[in-house]
Amino acid sequence: MGSGFLLRRIGYGLLLMLGVVVLNFLLIRLAPGDPAVVIAGEMGGATEEMLASIREEYGLNEPLLVQLGIYIGNVLRGDLGESFFFNQPVAHLIALRIGPTILLVVTAQLLSIFLGVLLGVLAARRPNGVMSAFVSVFATIGYAVPVFWTGIMLIILFASVLPVFPVEGMTSVRLRDAAWYVQWLDVAHHLVLPAFTLAIIYLAQYARLSRASMLEVLGSDYIRTARAKGARERTVLFRHALRNAALPILTVAGLQFGNLISGALLVETVFNWPGMGRLAFDSILRRDYPTIMGVLFFASAMVVIANILTDWSYRLADPRLRGRT
Amino acid sequence: MNRLTHVLGALALCATALPAGPALAEGGTLVIASTQVPRHLNGSVQSGIATAVPSTQIFASPLRYDETWEPQPYLAESWEVSEDGLTVTLNLVEGATFHDGEAVEAEDVAFSIMNTKQNHPFQSMFAPVESIDTPDTRTVVINLSQPHPALLLALSPALAPVLPKHIFDDGQDPKSHPANSAPVGSGPFMLEEFTPGEAIVLKKNPNFFIEGRPMLDEIIIRIIQDPSALLIAMENGEADIYPFMAGSQEIRRLEGADHLAVTPEGYAAVGPINWLAFNTASEKLADVRVRQAIAYAVDRDFITRALHRGVSAPQRSPIIEGSPFFDESIPAYDVDLDKANALMAEAGFGDGMELTVDYIPGPKEQQQTVAEYLKSQLKKIGIEVTVRAAPDFPTWAGRVGGHDFEMTMDVVFNWGDPVIGVHRTYLCSNIRQGVIWSNTQQYCNEKVDELLNAAAVELDPAKRAALYAEFQQIVATDMPIYWINALPYHTAYDKRLQNVPTGIWGTMHPMDMVSWSE
Numbered sequence: 101m102g103s104g105f106l107l108r109r110i111g112y113g114l115l116l117m118l119g120v121v122v123l124n125f126l127l128i129r130l131a132p133g134d135p136a137v138v139i140a141g142e143m144g145g146a147t148e149e150m151l152a153s154i155r156e157e158y159g160l161n162e163p164l165l166v167q168l169g170i171y172i173g174n175v176l177r178g179d180l181g182e183s184f185f186f187n188q189p190v191a192h193l194i195a196l197r198i199g200p201t202i203l204l205v206v207t208a209q210l211l212s213i214f215l216g217v218l219l220g221v222l223a224a225r226r227p228n229g230v231m232s233a234f235v236s237v238f239a240t241i242g243y244a245v246p247v248f249w250t251g252i253m254l255i256i257l258f259a260s261v262l263p264v265f266p267v268e269g270m271t272s273v274r275l276r277d278a279a280w281y282v283q284w285l286d287v288a289h290h291l292v293l294p295a296f297t298l299a300i301i302y303l304a305q306y307a308r309l310s311r312a313s314m315l316e317v318l319g320s321d322y323i324r325t326a327r328a329k330g331a332r333e334r335t336v337l338f339r340h341a342l343r344n345a346a347l348p349i350l351t352v353a354g355l356q357f358g359n360l361i362s363g364a365l366l367v368e369t370v371f372n373w374p375g376m377g378r379l380a381f382d383s384i385l386r387r388d389y390p391t392i393m394g395v396l397f398f399a400s401a402m403v404v405i406a407n408i409l410t411d412w413s414y415r416l417a418d419p420r421l422r423g424r425t
Numbered sequence: 426m427n428r429l430t431h432v433l434g435a436l437a438l439c440a441t442a443l444p445a446g447p448a449l450a451e452g453g454t455l456v457i458a459s460t461q462v463p464r465h466l467n468g469s470v471q472s473g474i475a476t477a478v479p480s481t482q483i484f485a486s487p488l489r490y491d492e493t494w495e496p497q498p499y500l501a502e503s504w505e506v507s508e509d510g511l512t513v514t515l516n517l518v519e520g521a522t523f524h525d526g527e528a529v530e531a532e533d534v535a536f537s538i539m540n541t542k543q544n545h546p547f548q549s550m551f552a553p554v555e556s557i558d559t560p561d562t563r564t565v566v567i568n569l570s571q572p573h574p575a576l577l578l579a580l581s582p583a584l585a586p587v588l589p590k591h592i593f594d595d596g597q598d599p600k601s602h603p604a605n606s607a608p609v610g611s612g613p614f615m616l617e618e619f620t621p622g623e624a625i626v627l628k629k630n631p632n633f634f635i636e637g638r639p640m641l642d643e644i645i646i647r648i649i650q651d652p653s654a655l656l657i658a659m660e661n662g663e664a665d666i667y668p669f670m671a672g673s674q675e676i677r678r679l680e681g682a683d684h685l686a687v688t689p690e691g692y693a694a695v696g697p698i699n700w701l702a703f704n705t706a707s708e709k710l711a712d713v714r715v716r717q718a719i720a721y722a723v724d725r726d727f728i729t730r731a732l733h734r735g736v737s738a739p740q741r742s743p744i745i746e747g748s749p750f751f752d753e754s755i756p757a758y759d760v761d762l763d764k765a766n767a768l769m770a771e772a773g774f775g776d777g778m779e780l781t782v783d784y785i786p787g788p789k790e791q792q793q794t795v796a797e798y799l800k801s802q803l804k805k806i807g808i809e810v811t812v813r814a815a816p817d818f819p820t821w822a823g824r825v826g827g828h829d830f831e832m833t834m835d836v837v838f839n840w841g842d843p844v845i846g847v848h849r850t851y852l853c854s855n856i857r858q859g860v861i862w863s864n865t866q867q868y869c870n871e872k873v874d875e876l877l878n879a880a881a882v883e884l885d886p887a888k889r890a891a892l893y894a895e896f897q898q899i900v901a902t903d904m905p906i907y908w909i910n911a912l913p914y915h916t917a918y919d920k921r922l923q924n925v926p927t928g929i930w931g932t933m934h935p936m937d938m939v940s941w942s943e
Contacts, residue, residue: 133819137826137861140546148857150546157598185464186621187601196620259657268654272663273456273624273645372654374623382462382622382650385817 109411113404120400121175121393125168128384128392135184135387136160158184171393180397181390185383190394193379198398200270201375204367205360205402207291208298213353215299216306217346221337223307224314235307242304247363251297251370258293265292268372294371298363302356309352313345320344347418354410358403448943449923454643455939457932458655458664462622462648465605468586469537470544472840474669474695477583477933479625479646483524484586484610485634487515487534487565488577489935490694492928494749496577499935500529500587500611500634501565510572510884515565515580521634523589524615529634531559536590538567544599549844549881550579572882574889575842578694583933584845587611613639613937623648633937640940659685659917666918666925668932672788673734679917687917691931696745696839696846697912699737699791701782701799705905706867707831709780714772716904719832720758721765722806723799729910732794737913742897743847745839745911749886752894755901765806777807784814784834785821791912792834799832826861836912837862841929843893848877851900868905 136154155161159170174181180190223235255267266272270290275283317323318341326336365377372378376395383391461475468480487501496504501515521529535557542551553573558566567576579585589611592604599605606619611634614627625646629639647664649655656675658664660682668691670676680687701723703710710716725739741757744750769775782799784792793814800810810832815821824830840846849855849862853869873896880892900906916932918925924938 131819133817133823135819137822137859138819140861148860151859157601182601183621186606187465187603188606188621193621196623255653255657263661266663267657268649268651269647269658273647274454274663276626276645370651372649372651374620378650379622385819387819 105415106408106412109408113408116404117397117400118172121172121397122168124393124396125171126164128387128389129164131384131387133387134160135389138387139184175397180394183383183388183391185386185388185391190390193391194376194394194398197374197376197379200373201361201364201368201377202402203287203291204294204298204373204375205357205364207295208302208364209353209357209360211295212299212302212306213349216303217310217342217349219303219307220310220312221314221342223311224318225333225337227315232311235311239304239308242300245301247297247301248366248370250300251294251367254293254297255370266290267293270374294367294373297370298360298367301363302360305352305356306349310342310345310349313348314341317341317345347414350410350414354407354414357406357410361399361402449640449940450943451640451940452642453941454645455641455666455922455936456664457644457646458658458667459646459648459669460650460652460655461669462650463625466608466616466619466625467588467602467605468583469541469588470600470602470605472546474933478668479616479627480586480608481582481612481930481933481935482614482627482644483608483612483616484582484588485521485529485612485935486582486585486587487580490578490581490929494693494929496580499582500534501580504577506577506884510574510882511569513567513569513576515567517563517565518634519563521611522632523611524609524630524632525589525592526632527589527591528562529587529589529611530562531565532562533590534565534587535559536594537588538585540588540593540599541585545584547584547840547845549848550575550584553882572884573844574884574886575844575881578841579845581694581841581930582612582935583694583930584841613935614644635937638937639935640938641936644936662919665922666916666932668914668916670915670917671912672790673736673913674790676736676913676915676917677734682917684920685917686920687915688925688927689913689915690927691916691929692914693745693747694839694841694929695914695931695933696748696841697836697914698740698743698745698839699795699834699836699909699912700740701907701909702825702833702835702866703905703907704828704831704833704866706828709774709778710831712772713903714768715774715778716907717758717902718765718768718772718806719803719808720904720907721761721768722802722808723758723907723909724760724802725757725909728795728798732798733790733910733913736915737791737910740908740911741901742908743850743900743906744843744893744897748839748843750843750890750893752890752897754894755897758907762805769806769808774807777809779809779811780831781811781813782832782834783821783824783830784812785825785836786815786818787836791836791910795909796834822861825865826859826863828858828865828867830865833865843877844881848881850906851896852877866905868903870899870903873899873903 136151139154140151183190183193219235223232258265259267270287272286275286323341326340365381368375368377369381380395463475464471466479466483468477485500488496489499491497500517500521502518503516505514538551538557542554553569553571554567555570556568589609592609593602608616613630613633615630617628618626627644629642649658652675656678659667659679679685703716705711729737729739742751742755782796784796796812800812803810825833838846850864851873853874855864856867857863876892876896880889883889883892921942923940923942926932926934926936928934
């Protein structure tokens with residue numbers, strides 16, 4: 101594994117993030133609506149003097165490019181600014197929410213890969229069997245159904261018909277003083293529905309992808325050889341075939357990470373999950389520029405890091421790539 | 426010589442007997458569910474229910490109010506208004522302390538009132554306050570430039586939190602002061618945790634200046650922005666009280682839950698009015714006959730009975746019907762399409778016209794549904810209405826604040842006294858480009874200004890009511906706004922809760938008496 105490869109990827113990633121910052125900065129300012137009027141509205145109205153002082157305080161009087169320059173300078177110094185709405189450092193608001201988002205996204209990612217690959221492998225065993233047909237139908241439905249709709253259906257199901265899982269939030273407020281393991285179990289309990297909702301669309305994709313990939317690999321000579329040598333079916337499937345069929349899954353998993361984060365925005369909103377997605381959604385409605393920029397900055401950083409890790413793991417899984425830079 | 430208008434001893438507060446009923450339990454947690462996101466927790470520089478509910482628990486104020494609009498002692502154990510109405514003296518209770526242990530003194534009260542005067546959006550609350558003297562640590566003398574009958578109501582917990590001067594008077598901008606999110610007050614509950622947009626955790630203040638209170642150990646305000654999720658939380662017992670509930674489906678659904686009670690009480694001072702505002706500077710709407718024709722065409726009762734399923738009440742005045750200043754006799758403009766068509770013809774629009782209606786983004790039932798109804802109803806008098814949706818509040822506020830609209834649906838609160846929440850909409854001097862919830866209708870009638878200015882300084886309640894009655898008659902004729910309904914705010918709460926706040930300020934009031942039944 102060359103360190104040059106890694107450095108180059110990090111360099112590209114940083115450039116990409118700079119591009120994201122500039123693009124987001126300009127895009128959000130194209131939206132109609134004056135943040136000073138929003139803040140005044142939230143305060144219950146304001147005089148012209150108050151509006152002027154709000155614009156002055158938040159630097160909204162400066163020309164756009166000057167504002168952009170100031171913002172980039174601040175970001176380079178590690179300062180993401182203060183939320184217009186909450187009057188609190190954006191970094192603090194994100195710090196409160198990044199944990200729940202990572203927990204949701206990583207759980208959904210692992211759930212979708214594990215279950216998706218399992219379904220795909222089982223389907224590939226008998227390409228014309230019932231399981232294979234199920235995976236194909238499930239994949240089509242899972243991919244076609246909007247994530248917010250799945251969430252709402254699950255809420256209806258689990259709120260009234262089968263009240264087994266909590267349908268909103270991340271914790272039960274009445275367990276605030278409970279032992280740590282009770283609180284962890286409580287979070288896990290709350291995590292089930294949002295994680296499954298977010299996972300389902302990708303789970304379907306992984307199932308279909310791993311089925312196709314496995315079918316291709318299972319027709320290879322070395323699989324026939326393994327079987328001829330008397331290897332058990334489980335060994336053939338999971339040790340010989342899956343390892344080789346995993347490369348496309350890994351690639352897609354890395355690329356899907358960005359989609360997962362954007363999907364998390366909807367899932368967090370539907371399930372009242374206290375993550376960055378909801379913060380982003382609310383901040384857009386409030387024209388809270390610094391918070392929107394901060395959340396998008398972190399989201400793009402997460403995607404860039406996920407892509408670098410994917411490239412890296414790809415090279416770990418496939419020795420043929422290690423010599424290349 | 427001063428006329429003593431109110432002298433109530435601290436004993437009066439202690440004597441406020443708790444209603445007879447089930448035995449009350451000390452302790453316990455109250456979970457309040459809310460869809461509203463507070464920016465911070467300091468009601469001195471921020472209006473709105475989102476901040477007022479926690480702010481009134483954390484900060485005490487000079488006075489508090491009972492169900493009959495009568496002021497009661499709070500930090501001020503007694504108060505006097507001078508005969509000429511130019512001086513109000515507050516005598517502070519002994520032994521009140523802030524949550525950090527510092528004593529609450531006259532200087533703190535004086536600082537807080539001046540801070541609110543300078544930084545709160547409701548400038549009219551303390552505008553006549555010229556100066557405040559503090560002859561000793563327990564006496565506050567408020568000097569006014571003119572009599573100000575709205576002052577006592579403005580000293581309520583929701584509007585006049587008493588801040589610790591030693592924390593807030595440090596030269597930082599009060600509107601963005603860090604202590605707004607980590608406040609120290611002298612109210613019944615202390616802030617333990619504030620997660621913006623998620624939850625506020627308040628713990629019992631063991632040194633609260635009213636002995637034996639608060640009853641609860643803890644209040645948790647959970648912000649659940651999705652009303653459906655919030656309903657489920659109430660039904661499942663994850664939350665105990667849901668104030669400011671306005672959707673008819675929500676109200677009906679929670680009324681069906683066995684363990685919950687639902688009440689419309691507690692919103693008299695809030696006075697939330699849903700209305701249709703006209704841009705009177707627009708060529709098409711400048712003629713009062715067109716505005717009256719629209720009023721005759723719209724069926725207020727159909728809106729409240731059918732569209733709102735009977736949970737909201739018709740509102741035909743700029744002053745909420747629960748207010749002592751509401752005038753019963755103002756015209757209701759019962760539906761009369763012939764009259765409406767005749768008025769349109771008289772105004773020169775017999776061939777019809779096109780109009781646009783905007784609406785403030787919010788609950789569909791109160792806004793969009795009514796706007797769609799207006800479209801079909803006004804067609805009957807030859808008005809083709811285009812309903813113009815705004816994707817979010819900033820877009821709508823930009824249009825209406827910028828006077829770029831013809832008609833708009835809006836929800837505006839009375840905030841107790843007309844001086845605070847009503848005058849701003851009708852005074853010529855409050856036509857301000859770019860300022861939302863000013864006189865965006867650009868309506869100007871000198872007689873109205875004269876009446877409102879006179880009512881603002883009239884100390885005699887009867888004379889004041891007469892001035893407001895005349896004002897209501899004029900604006901009901903000039904019709905810069907067609908008032909539709911009072912927003913059907915309801916509170917749902919667990920039946921085991923005792924002393925649920927249903928006074929004029931509802932949950933924007935200290936919950937020191939709220940408790941669980943044993």
